Amino acid sequence: MSDKKLPPKMTPKEKMATPRQPMREQEPLVRARNFQEVPFGYDEEQAIVEASRCLACGKPKCMEGCPVGNDIPRFLSHIAEGDFAAAARTMKETNLLPAICGRVCPQESQCENMCIIGKKGEPIAIGRLERFIGDWERESGATEVPECAAPTGRAVAIIGSGPAGLACAAELARAGHRVVVYEALQKPGGVLRYGIPEFRLPKAIVDAEIELVEKMGVEIRCNEIIGMTDTIDELLDEEGFDAVFVATGAGLPWFLGIPGENALGVYSANEFLTRINLMGAYRFPEYDTPIQKLKVAATIGGGNVAMDAARTALRVGAERSLIIYRRSREELPAREEEIHHAEQEGVEFHFLTNPLELLADEKTGWLRALKCQRMELGEPDASGRRRPIPVEGSEYEIPLNTAIIAIGNAPNPLIPRTTPDLEVTKRGQVTIDQETMRTSKRGVFAGGDIVRGAATVILAMGDGRRAAAHINEFLANGEW
Numbered sequence: 001m002s003d004k005k006l007p008p009k010m011t012p013k014e015k016m017a018t019p020r021q022p023m024r025e026q027e028p029l030v031r032a033r034n035f036q037e038v039p040f041g042y043d044e045e046q047a048i049v050e051a052s053r054c055l056a057c058g059k060p061k062c063m064e065g066c067p068v069g070n071d072i073p074r075f076l077s078h079i080a081e082g083d084f085a086a087a088a089r090t091m092k093e094t095n096l097l098p099a100i101c102g103r104v105c106p107q108e109s110q111c112e113n114m115c116i117i118g119k120k121g122e123p124i125a126i127g128r129l130e131r132f133i134g135d136w137e138r139e140s141g142a143t144e145v146p147e148c149a150a151p152t153g154r155a156v157a158i159i160g161s162g163p164a165g166l167a168c169a170a171e172l173a174r175a176g177h178r179v180v181v182y183e184a185l186q187k188p189g190g191v192l193r194y195g196i197p198e199f200r201l202p203k204a205i206v207d208a209e210i211e212l213v214e215k216m217g218v219e220i221r222c223n224e225i226i227g228m229t230d231t232i233d234e235l236l237d238e239e240g241f242d243a244v245f246v247a248t249g250a251g252l253p254w255f256l257g258i259p260g261e262n263a264l265g266v267y268s269a270n271e272f273l274t275r276i277n278l279m280g281a282y283r284f285p286e287y288d289t290p291i292q293k294l295k296v297a298a299t300i301g302g303g304n305v306a307m308d309a310a311r312t313a314l315r316v317g318a319e320r321s322l323i324i325y326r327r328s329r330e331e332l333p334a335r336e337e338e339i340h341h342a343e344q345e346g347v348e349f350h351f352l353t354n355p356l357e358l359l360a361d362e363k364t365g366w367l368r369a370l371k372c373q374r375m376e377l378g379e380p381d382a383s384g385r386r387r388p389i390p391v392e393g394s395e396y397e398i399p400l401n402t403a404i405i406a407i408g409n410a411p412n413p414l415i416p417r418t419t420p421d422l423e424v425t426k427r428g429q430v431t432i433d434q435e436t437m438r439t440s441k442r443g444v445f446a447g448g449d450i451v452r453g454a455a456t457v458i459l460a461m462g463d464g465r466r467a468a469a470h471i472n473e474f475l476a477n478g479e480w
Contacts, residue, residue: 006082010052020122021050028344032314035198035282038341042132044082050125051079057116062126065114067462068167070094072111072126079129085144088137091130092146095461096170097163097209099138100192102131103201105458106335138208145215149176154475157182157241159226159415162190163457164448165247166213167464168471173216175472180241182224185278190249191449192457194278195270195305197312203277227414232422236443243443243471246430247464250409250449256300260358261405265292265367269301269309269406282316294318294402298370300355301325301406305454307338309404310347321347322398326354326375326388352376354388356395358403369397411450419444429453437467442480445471 010018024040025031031038042050054076062072071090078087091098107113107127115123137143154177158165161183169179187193189206214220226232226248235241253268255261267275272291280287297313299306302325313321323342325332328351332339343349350372357371374394377386416424423431423440430439430446437445447463449455474480 006080007049007052012055015053015055016117016121018049018053020053020125021046021128023125023128028341029346031199032311032345035315037202038199041135042128044084044136047079047129047132047136048082051076051129053117054080054124055116061114061116062111062124065111067110067458068094068465069462070111070130075133076124076126076129079133084133084136084140085142087133088142089144091133092144094465095130095167096146096212097134097166097461098130099134099205100163100201100209101458101461102127102129102134103205104192104196106456108336110458134205134209138205143208143212145212146170146174148174148216151178152176152475154178154242155180155240156243156245156471156475157235157239158245158247159232160184160190160247160249160448160450161188161210161220161222162247162249162448162460163192164249164450164460164464164467165190165245166210167461168245168247168447168468169218169464170213170216171465171468172471173213173218175468177472177475179218181218181220182226182230183220183222184225184248186222187278188220188222194274195308197273197277197308197315199311199315200308225414227418232415232419232441232444242475243445245464245467245471246415246439246444246446246450247448247460248412248415248450249460250411250454252410252412252428253405254408254410255405256355256407258355258357260360260367263358263360263367264365265360265401266358266403266405269299269305269404270409272309272404273305273312276312276316291316292402296320296322296398296400297402297404298322298324298350298398298400299404299406301408302327302332302334303406303408304334304338306404306406307334307342307347309406311342311345313402313404314345314347318402322400323347323349324353324355324370324372324398325349325351327385328352328377331377331385350398352388354390359397367401367403369399370403371395371397409449409454411453415450427453436470437463438470438474438480443474 075090112123158181275281279289284290297318299310352375359369374391375388378389381387448460
């Protein structure tokens with residue numbers, strides 16, 4: 001229990017009138033040049049007040065908006081009572097990565113979007129409270145390892161240690177199965193480690209939450225590229241696994257298909273962020289993986305990855321960092337919080353701007369400018385957003401020396417290529433039964449971005465939990 005004095009109980013009217021608790025942050029122009037985390041999180045008093053705003057609805061809509069099914073009202077009631085240990089136990093019934101999810105999940109469009117208080121005011125800050133309880137448990141040394149059932153004698157291989165793989169591994173370990181996670185890179189975490197910058201998700205938090213999964217008995221084998229070191233068939237036929245869950249994500253970057261993309265100084269967002277996050281480029285020469293000296297860096301795209309890249313460019317020394325986006329601000333798909341932080345930090349947004357060509361210096365081959373065309377918005381397209389239409393005669397150039405392409409990713413084709421009886425879509429996504437997560441191959445399940453295309457951490461985790469439930473059924477009855 002917290003040693004802080006609890007505030008008096010609030011009436012429903014008082015709860016509705018109590019404002020959402022703000023979260024302190026680094027000053028924008030200071031944080032734009034460092035890799036320390038931007039928000040500081042709630043203290044205990046703020047967390048108790050914020051959780052006390054919950055109306056404890058009879059039919060909590062917030063839970064309907066949670067892809068992993070967190071028992072949000074019970075979790076909030078424990079925080080309001082100052083019983084943080086109970087809140088952590090409740091959270092970990094469905095989510096073993098609260099400190100991660102509390103930082104990177106789009107709660108504003110999921111659980112918080114369904115909050116009844118949010119219909120007339122600001123919703124409960126469920127994401128911030130999730131972060132608080134994950135941090136409190138870790139920092140207080142009170143982390144409890146969830147209990148696991150007695151060994152079943154069954155074994156499951158999980159390919160990929162990102163959010164889908166970790167969520168599935170934890171649930172299967174709870175059920176008593178032997179679980180081995182295969183990770184292609186040198187450390188586990190997938191997009192949590194190499195894709196999301198340190199200032200949004202510190203690596204120490206990723207390490208701590210993965211360590212908890214390992215303490216449940218999950219074995220993680222890094223530097224193992226399934227499709228090269230082993231195939232899925234070999235895992236099932238020779239390595240003794242009873243089932244396989246494919247969670248390799250969407251790590252194959254899309255490019256624009258315009259002239260000049262092979263110029264020096266042009267990166268995919270994957271390469272740019274991986275060099276910095278995983279290979280320590282921001283600590284050169286301590287880590288010998290430098291990024292070129294950035295002067296003007298333009299990130300092409302409008303999603304969360306684009307915001308991450310543009311904000312990272314400032315932190316590694318760019319004099320100017322631009323976002324090039326062919327629609328208007330209203331159509332940006334990134335989280336509002338990430339857009340707001342980018343604007344605060346000085347990222348320049350060039351809206352209604354479409355890239356036509358990347359122009360390189362003829363002698364050196366280095367990028368020197370981006371040729372663009374202005375756009376205007378027409379009628380909505382299939383995505384529901386207004387279609388951008390070129391404005392004739394509006395071409396112009398933006399001088400720069402770095403371009404970062406952040407327009408999305410496709411699944412890595414290695415697993416499908418080495419598993420011929422695994423069906424995939426035209427986009428390379430593994431085909432599954434949406435209810436059971438089963439693929440076309442007996443004993444093989446799949447989830448996360450390898451199935452959805454690039455999506456969110458929490459949706460991938462939801463896939464992992466759902467797959468684990470159906471893997472349990474398959475291991476119990478053998479039916480396919």
